[in-house]
Amino acid sequence: MxxxxxxxxxxxxxxxxxxxxxxxxxxxxxxxxxxxxxxxxxxxxxxxxxxxxxxxxxxxxxxxxxxxxxxxxxxxxxxxxxxxxxxxxxxxxxxxxxxxxxxxxxxxxxxxxxxxxxxxxxxxxxxxxxxxxxxxxxxxxxxxxxxxxxxxxxxxxxxxxxxxxxxxxNEEFQYTGIVRLLWHFQWTWVGIIATDDDQDLQTINALKWLIHINEISEGITKKFMGILWIMTAHWDFSSQTELRGFDMNIFQGALSFTIHSNQxxxxxxxxxxxxxxxxxxxxxxxxxxxxxxxxxxxxxxxxxxxxxxxxxxxxxxxxxxxxxxxxxxxxxxxxxxxxxxxxxxxxxxxxxxxxxxxxxxxxxxxxxxxxxxxxxxxxxxxxxxxxxxxxxFNENGEIAAGFDIINWVNLPNKTFIRVKVGRMDPQVLPGSEFTINEEAITWPNLVNQEPPRAMCNDHCHPGYSKKKKEGAPFCCYSCALCPEEKISDQKDMDDCFECPQGQYPNKNHDECISKVLNYLSFTDYLGITLASWALFLSLTTALVLGIFIKNQNTPMVRANNRDLTYLLLISLLLCFLCSLLFIGQPHKVTCNLRQPAFGIIFSVAVSCVLAKTITVVVAFTATKPGTQMRKWVGKRLANSILISCSLIQISVCAVWLCIAPPFPHFDMDTLVEEIIVECNEGSVTMFYLVLGYLGFLAIVSFTMAFLARKLPDSFNEAKFITFSMLVFCGVWLSFVPSYLSSKGKYMVAVEIFSILASSVGLLSCIFFPKCFIIILRPELNTRYQITRK
Missing domain, CATH: 3.40.50.2300 (Response regulator)
Known part of the structure; x- marks a missing residue:
């Protein structure tokens, strides 16, 4: 070839x-x-x-x-x-x-x-x-x-x-070095000249968010004289023979970031x-x-x-x-x-x-x-x-070094001297990366060997921003206090800015303070109190269940469907425990479990109460001569009520989790100094549908119990169920306005309190009287008491 x-x-x-x-x-x-x-x-x-x-x-x-x-x-x-x-x-x-x-x-x-x-x-x-x-x-x-x-x-x-x-x-080190150089000499107004190629465009993109760009458009021999040049490492003004007849004095005193070299x-x-x-x-x-x-x-x-x-x-x-x-x-x-x-x-x-x-x-x-x-x-x-x-080499295959800062000093014979006046070295200890020797710098002739000044007034301190003065040069400005929701954390900022999400301004508007996460924690006093009550009531329910199991063959326990009694106690136990899902920082799993678990468990509990109430009504109606209700007497009716009522709530919760499940949400805006970590319900309609169905079961149970409260039976639970449902409905009716008027962890606390209070109402009204008879009045827990009336 x-x-x-x-x-x-x-x-x-x-x-x-x-x-x-x-x-x-x-x-x-x-x-x-x-x-x-x-x-x-x-x-x-x-x-x-x-x-x-x-x-x-x-x-x-x-x-x-x-x-x-x-x-x-x-x-x-x-x-x-x-x-x-x-x-x-x-x-x-x-x-x-x-x-x-x-x-x-x-x-x-x-x-x-x-x-x-x-x-x-x-x-x-x-x-x-x-x-x-x-x-x-x-x-x-x-x-x-x-x-x-x-x-x-x-x-x-x-x-x-x-x-x-x-x-x-890495070229990024010189961009940082340029900004550090501008900060060191407090130069707040600079211009950028670049060729139209990818390398210079990359330089501009890296610098434009750090410094204020001013386009220079006049002739090179008239706008450029007296300007202090700051050059990047990839541009060497002295590399072409065409510069033989060029007036090199315009580069007198220029500062250049160059690849590090040594003799x-x-x-x-x-x-x-x-x-x-x-x-x-x-x-x-x-x-x-x-x-x-x-x-x-x-x-x-x-x-x-x-x-x-x-x-x-x-x-x-x-x-x-x-x-x-x-x-x-x-x-x-x-x-x-x-x-x-x-x-x-x-x-x-x-x-x-x-x-x-x-x-x-x-x-x-x-x-x-x-x-x-x-x-x-x-x-x-x-x-x-x-x-x-x-x-x-570093991990990117680049030499682990920095850039030298060179001061160009022109001599009369069109040659020049490179004077090393500083260094940008990322390999040294943090805080010492940038060094500059001002005394070694030869400044352009027109600035009388003093660093150029790019300001015409005092600095604007943090908490203030620059405000243009009408009729004054562009580099002159006054200082304006930052608005309530914004800050400025450096001197001479053009504008105040809003704090990032999750932070808020301090009183001086010069610093952003991280917001505190707001959720009901196990370490909070309120969280500890509610969790303690939930565990205590869970143990109490377990104790009641143990008493009933121990005395399962007594007339008091066997009356009014013993299996429903056990299931109701287990449901109440789970109700107390499910309140613990509402304590702690919300996550995807807990958000998906909270409301569906609450809705299903409470539906089972209220369905048990409804089944027990209907069983009592049907049993007394079946004793009348010639009635057709005898065929409904037995466990089949109670089980049918329990299963059908529970399946409806389970179906609603399943649809909820499929179409719009709850998820963790960070509310940055409601509270100024806190981030509310909450479970977004996904679908508010489904949430209130679960509550509405639960309320419907409670009202039906209350109505049936109220109608059966005077039926003759020593062990008739209807009057106790009436009081329990009255407490239950009262708690959840007051829950809705309290829940909607609360924020953050207090909203969660309202729901936990409602869960505990309504569960305590069922437990105390239905089971405490029976426990009193079983433990303290065993003589009333006999078959004679049932047949006596």
Missing amino acids: TDPLQLPYEYSQRGDLIIGDIVAQYGCVFEETTYAENPGSMELDGLIVSPKNYQHVLSFVFAVKEINKNSKILPNISLGFQIFDGYFSARMTHQNTLKLLSSWERIVPNYNCNKTKNLIAVVGGLNSEMAFHIATALHLYKIPQIAYCVFAPVSNVKIQLPSFYRMVP VQDFTKFLHRVCPRSQQEDGFIRVFWEQAFNCVLSNSDENKGRNDACTGEERLDSLPGIIFEMTMTGQSYSIYNAVYAIAHTLHQISSSRQKRRAMESRRWDLSNLQPWKFHPFLRIISFNNTAGDLIF
């Missing part, structure tokens, strides 16, 4: 293991082609050079040569490299990535014709687009890629590109030795040299006959800083560290495998290392580089 476009810019050195590099020094413009044309007909229409980026090539080469000379790292193993340019072009980046994956001479995708080329990792690219183009090819082979782009190429790198690493920190020993000496004659295998140096020194090399085929020929002995340190820097930049430092990270990882693999080889007595060769086996070691690599910085 031949290259569709041959460009000469390549720098290679063979070795046992090869590290690839895709740099971004040249930008090429291609003539547009159509699908009808042969892809091999692409032609280069123009070449844009970024000479400052040539330092990226040199830092890569310097790191490899330095490692090969170091006997402590990878002894007896030589590192080679192959460097291509991406030309800021997707097609060329893909093509040159394929060259890295192929043999030395030809591009043969997915096959290495020359086994001597053992590519172990790749460094690059400069921006997120180039990094992504490289990664799309490398991740298929699981070859590690260490990029030095400020922005990640995708949102979730470790999932979408598992073989991708970045020798730069690397011997790198400057290495740069002093760089010249076209010593770098003959370097395919990048010719164009760089001619563009940087604005001359033509004597052996160049281009522009022959020109008088401005290069000698080749020009010195890099004579170039202005906007063209080339003699100190290692942040990006070059990242490349340098990336090469060392690869080398240290290989050394660690080599050391561990040599130990294993010694134990297993078998041969081992590092050249057989598969790229996918490289990742577990690279993820955990940690080392101190030659500059003394600790280098390691």
